């Protein structure tokens with residue numbers, strides 16, 4: 459039996475008092491690559507936010523990487539996020555420091571102390587995304603695709619059990635999107651679980667995988683048809 463990384467039962471997602479998604483029951487297992495699709499405003503980002511503790515789970519039950527979303531306290535959120543790697547559409551790199559120092563900043567913030575170990579870790583994750591030689595550059599000195607690869611490297615720093623990527627290719631051209639997608643696929647092949655919200659149907663066709671759809675306040679699995 460494969461390990462369950464995410465399990466939701468009868469979950470509703472609210473933005474303030476507005477119901478965005480309702481009656482969600484699903485499981486994601488270790489090693490899966492799962493897409494989350496749906497029209498603008500259908501609730502993909504709200505769903506992701508609930509998973510990383512940015513929106514409370516008010517209705518239903520849910521567990522993610524061994525955290526109970528229902529009983530999650532404010533103080534638990536940093537610990538939950540250490541077990542998740544979160545990647546956003548807009549990279550969110552700190553503009554005032556180079557790539558290496560962007561990553562060191564995160565390591566220090568999550569309790570790392572030994573400079574030698576930190577440097578080795580930074581090198582390791584940058585190598586995984588093909589950016590090992592560019593650590594000295596500032597975010598504005600690299601392309602959008604490279605910035606997103608660095609953001610993926612940053613998400614890998616604490617060896618997350620689950621990577622949540624919210625429209626990671628949303629700001630990238632089609633070719634660069636494929637390059638970033640290849641990085642995510644490689645990371646998935648090493649056994650890491652990935653949940654990726656996307657609008658990009660071309661990518662889904664190119665890299666078919668389990669797909670969940672947000673529609674009409676529901677989330678359900680869709681079967682991809684061969685084209």
Ligand SMILES: Nc1ncnc2c1ncn2[C@@H]1O[C@H](COP(=O)(O)OP(=O)(O)OP(=O)(O)O)[C@@H](O)[C@H]1O
Pocket residue numbers: 473474476478496497498499500501502503504505672
């Ligand atoms: N901070 C907020 N406060 C109140 N309502 C919000 C907030 N953020 C989103 N919503 C509402 O929640 C619903 C779902 O939005 P959400 O951003 O989750 O959709 P999405 O599928 O991620 O869309 P997109 O693809 O455009 O990012 C929308 O009706 C939106 O207006």
